[in-house]
Amino acid sequence: MSRTLVSSTQLRRGRVLYWGLLTLVVVVFTLVFLGPLYWMVTGALKSGQEIAQTPPTLFPKDPQFGNYADAWNQLDLAKLLFNTVYYAAGAVLFQLVLDTSAAYALSKLRPAFGNAILGAMLATLLIPAMVLIVPQYQTVIDLPVLNLSLIDSPFAIWLPMVANAFNIFLLKRFFDSIPDEIMAAAFVDGASPLRTLWSIILPMSRPILGVVSIFAVTAVWKDFLWPLLVMPHPETRTISVGIYAFAAGTPQNVVVAASVIAALPTVIIFLIFQRNIMSGLTTGSLKG
Incomplete structure (x- = not known):
């Protein structure tokens, strides 16, 4: 021993x-x-x-599953969920197109002052979101040059979502991990930068594209203040704003049931894609 x-x-x-x-x-x-x-x-x-009642009970004495049906009908959750899904789908589309293009240009095309541009974008992450509410709202109510109002328009949600420095940085880091030899071989074969992005880079980037898509969906789903400002009409409200608007005249247990229904999609998405989220976040940190 x-x-x-x-x-x-x-x-x-x-x-x-x-x-x-x-x-x-x-x-x-x-x-x-x-x-x-x-x-x-x-x-x-x-x-x-x-x-x-106070103190609250840990278990329902008489479970009332009809609260979910009341919430669905009284708060018109079908319309609110459709609006939210529609806004989330548009946000995903715009971010995948524009943020991916920006990250690809900064990572592989390397424009002049690319690092300075990336640094300026990352610096915006230090600005509190509340500080940007007023200038963003003034832009939405009177769009520069075009002089259009985007109130109650889905573009009022989509356009601010596109300017996402974190997602651009995330995509750039992933693209940096793709060997430059692949790009060089594509150029030798006569592929243009756009064709290389579409045929080579994007198929290899499915994990990180999935992560960005999930981030876009959850950002739209949980956002409250911005949709409250730019979507005042009942027909254009998101799920969070709609529940808040109806909460004043609705029993509390029905409002809580509506909150459960509103939270289920994001919880299900996370449980299904949690492995993809972690793999997408870590793959870009490995070179070669």
Whole structure:
């Protein structure tokens, strides 16, 4: 039996302490993250009196699944979900076309002052989003040059979403990991930069394109203040703005049920594509 500086008893105690602390931290953080979700799901099954009582109950005494049907009908969730999906699809399309083109140009075409342009774009990430609300809104109500108002127009959501410095940087880092020899071989074969992007770069970039698409969808889905300002008409509201607008005259348990329905699509998307998200975020960090 070999002798060490630490006895076997102390090692066992250290392992027990380590695993005990690790389990405690995991359980605490799990409760912190899942607690609001649990309250939302169970609150949607309670009656109006039960959800408002103090102290709150941990389990619904008489689960009322009809709250979901009431939320669907009273808040017109079908229309709100359609609007949100429509805005999210447009945001994905615009970001994939324009952000991918910008990242491809900065990564592979290397224009003059490309690093300065990238640095200026990344500097915008340091500006708080609330600071940009006023100039963006003034631009939307009176679009420069064209003198058009984009209020209640989907472009009021799509155009600000395009200028996403983080996604451009993410795409550029992925494109940087693609060997330049592939680009050189394509140019030797007579392929133009646009054809190289379409036929070679994009098929190799499906993981990161999926990540950018998911980010665009979740950004539109969870945004509240900007759609509230630029989509005031009931027919153009997003799901978050629509629930807020109807909350004042709707029972709280029905509003909570509507919130559960609104949250389900993004949760399902994350659970399905979580592996793709992690692989897309890490692949671009590997060179070669």
